[in-house]
Amino acid sequence: MENELIQILPAGSNRSERQLQPLAPAHEILFNDAATKQPFFKGKTFYIETFGCQMNVHDSEKVAGTLLAKGYRPVENYEDADLVLYNTCSIREKAAQKVFSRLGAFKKGARNRQRIIGVLGCVAQQEGERFFDRAPQVQLVCGSASYSRISELIDRLEAGEKRVTGLSLDTDECFETEITRRDNPFRAYITIIEGCDKACTYCVVPMTRGPERSRPSDKVLAEARRLVDAGYTEIQLLGQTVNSYRDPSLARLAFPELLLRIAEIPGLKRLRFTTSHPHDFTSEIVRAIENSPVLCNHIHLPLQCGSNRMLARMRRTYTREEYLEKISCIRSAKRAMSISTDIIVGFCGETEEDFEQTLSLIDAVGYDQVFSFKYSPRPNTDAGRMEDSVPEEEKGRRLITLQERQRQIQLSRNQELIGQEFEVLVEGFQSKLGQAIGRTTSNRIINFAGEAGWIGQYMNVRVTAAGPNSLVGVRAESG
Ligand code: SF4
Numbered sequence: 127m128e129n130e131l132i133q134i135l136p137a138g139s140n141r142s143e144r145q146l147q148p149l150a151p152a153h154e155i156l157f158n159d160a161a162t163k164q165p166f167f168k169g170k171t172f173y174i175e176t177f178g179c180q181m182n183v184h185d186s187e188k189v190a191g192t193l194l195a196k197g198y199r200p201v202e203n204y205e206d207a208d209l210v211l212y213n214t215c216s217i218r219e220k221a222a223q224k225v226f227s228r229l230g231a232f233k234k235g236a237r238n239r240q241r242i243i244g245v246l247g248c249v250a251q252q253e254g255e256r257f258f259d260r261a262p263q264v265q266l267v268c269g270s271a272s273y274s275r276i277s278e279l280i281d282r283l284e285a286g287e288k289r290v291t292g293l294s295l296d297t298d299e300c301f302e303t304e305i306t307r308r309d310n311p312f313r314a315y316i317t318i319i320e321g322c323d324k325a326c327t328y329c330v331v332p333m334t335r336g337p338e339r340s341r342p343s344d345k346v347l348a349e350a351r352r353l354v355d356a357g358y359t360e361i362q363l364l365g366q367t368v369n370s371y372r373d374p375s376l377a378r379l380a381f382p383e384l385l386l387r388i389a390e391i392p393g394l395k396r397l398r399f400t401t402s403h404p405h406d407f408t409s410e411i412v413r414a415i416e417n418s419p420v421l422c423n424h425i426h427l428p429l430q431c432g433s434n435r436m437l438a439r440m441r442r443t444y445t446r447e448e449y450l451e452k453i454s455c456i457r458s459a460k461r462a463m464s465i466s467t468d469i470i471v472g473f474c475g476e477t478e479e480d481f482e483q484t485l486s487l488i489d490a491v492g493y494d495q496v497f498s499f500k501y502s503p504r505p506n507t508d509a510g511r512m513e514d515s516v517p518e519e520e521k522g523r524r525l526i527t528l529q530e531r532q533r534q535i536q537l538s539r540n541q542e543l544i545g546q547e548f549e550v551l552v553e554g555f556q557s558k559l560g561q562a563i564g565r566t567t568s569n570r571i572i573n574f575a576g577e578a579g580w581i582g583q584y585m586n587v588r589v590t591a592a593g594p595n596s597l598v599g600v601r602a603e604s605g
Pocket residue numbers: 322323324325326329330331332366367403
C-alpha cells in the first residue's frame with residue numbers, strides 16, 4: 127500500500143452531517159509517506175464538518191488527506207482548530223442555511239485566535255465571492271471543481287493573503303490526491319466520475335460541480351487494488367451519475383466492464399455504486415451484477431416523480447414507461463435485487479393527479495427503500511424561475527402520504543424475509559443493547575445479539591423479525 131492513511135474507527139454512521147473524527151493513536155494508524163516524505167504533523171490543526179451526500183463525504187476525506195500531507199493534524203472541536211472548513215451542500219434550502227448558522231459562531235467568540243475559516247462545496251461555488259459579504263470571517267471559498275488547488279490556496283492564506291477563491295468550473299480534471307484520510311475502516315469510497323452533464327431543472331449540481339469528467343480506468347483500478355491490499359473489503363464507486371462513466375483512457379472500459387474488472391480483485395468482498403441515472407442505466411449493468419457475486423445486489427435508481435408531465439418539467443430525460451422498463455430488467459435478473467429511489471413531492475405545478483401517479487408507481491415497483499423530500503426552489507436553477515405553486519402544507523401532506531404508503535410496502539417486503547439467512551458485514555455495535563449491526567449485500571440492516579469485536583467481520587444471520595426499516599436476526603450456525 128502506498129500513500130494511504132487508514133484510521134481504525136468504529137464503522138461510519140448514517141449521519142448526513144459528518145465531522146471527521148480525530149486521528150486514532152499512532153499505533154492504530156497505517157501510514158506510508160514514502161512518496162511525500164512529509165513530516166506527519168507540523169503543529170497546525172484542522173477541523174472539517176461535512177454536509178450532504180457521499181460525494182461530499184469522500185471529498186472531505188480527500189481534502190483531509192491533502193491537509194495531513196501538509197502537516198496539519200485533525201481535531202474534534204472547531205475551537206481548537208487553526209483551519210476550520212465547512213464542506214457544504216445546497217441540494218435543499220435547509221442544508222444551505224446550516225453553514226451560515228455554523229459561521230455565526232465565529233462572529234461572536236474566539237476572535238482572538240488566529241485561524242483560517244473556509245467554505246467548500248456547493249454553497250461555496252453557488253455564492254462565490256458574495257460569501258465574503260455575507261460572512262466576512264470567511265477567507266477561503268472553494269468549489270469542488272477546484273479542490274486540486276486547495277493546497278496552493280491554503281499556502282497563499284498562510285503567506286498573508288486575506289481572501290482566496292477557487293471557483294473555476296472550466297476543468298477536465300478530477301480531484302486526485304496522494305493521501306486520502308478515509309473515515310471508515312472497511313468500506314472505501316472511490317470517485318470515478320465528477321460533475322454532471324444532465325440538466326435537471328431543479329438541481330444545482332451542474333452549476334456547482336461542473337461538467338462531467340471521468341477518471342481513467344487504470345487509475346480507478348490501481349486505487350481499488352491499493353485499498354484491497356490495505357484491508358478494505360467493500361468499495362463503493364461514487365459519481366453524481368455514476369453509470370454515465372466514460373473511460374477517457376485507451377482501454378475505453380464501459381461502466382459494466384469496469385465493475386467486473388474491480389470485482390475480480392482478489393480479496394474484495396463487496397462492490398457498490400451510486401448514484402445511477404435511469405437514462406444511462408443499461409441491461410449490461412444488470413448482467414454484470416448477475417455474473418459477479420461481489421457486485422452487491424442493490425440498485426439505487428432515482429425516480430423523482432411518477433408523472434410524465436412532471437418528469438418533462440424536471441427534464442429528467444425518461445418517461446414513466448421507460449423507467450418501468452428498467453425496473454422490469456432489474457426484476458428479471460437471476461439474482462434478486464433490492465431497489466431504492468429518491469422522490470421529490472410538490473414540484474412546481476404538481477397536481478393531485480401527478481402525485482397519484484407517483485403513488486401508483488411506488489406501488490408498482492415495490493421499492494425496498496425510498497428517500498423522499500419536499501421540493502424547495504434552489505437559486506440559479508431553471509425551476510427556481512418557475513412558480514413554486516404547491517403550498518407548503520400540501521407538500522407536507524403529500525410527503526406524509528407517500529412515506530406512509532412506502533412504510534407499508536417496506537414492512538411487507540421485509541416480512542417476506544423472516545426465516546431466510548443472509549451474509550452481513552458487521553458495521554457497528556450498540557453496547558446498550560448488546561446488538562451487532564450488520565448490512566446485507568442488498569443494503570438491509572439486520573440487528574442481532576453480538577459482540578463489539580465482530581465489527582468488520584462477515585457472518586451469516588437468520589432473520590427472525592422485521593420492521594419497515596430494519597430486520598432482527600440471530601447469528602446462524604453456518605455463519
Ligand atoms: S442527474 Fe440531475 S439531479 Fe442528478 S446531479 Fe445531474 S442535474 Fe442533478
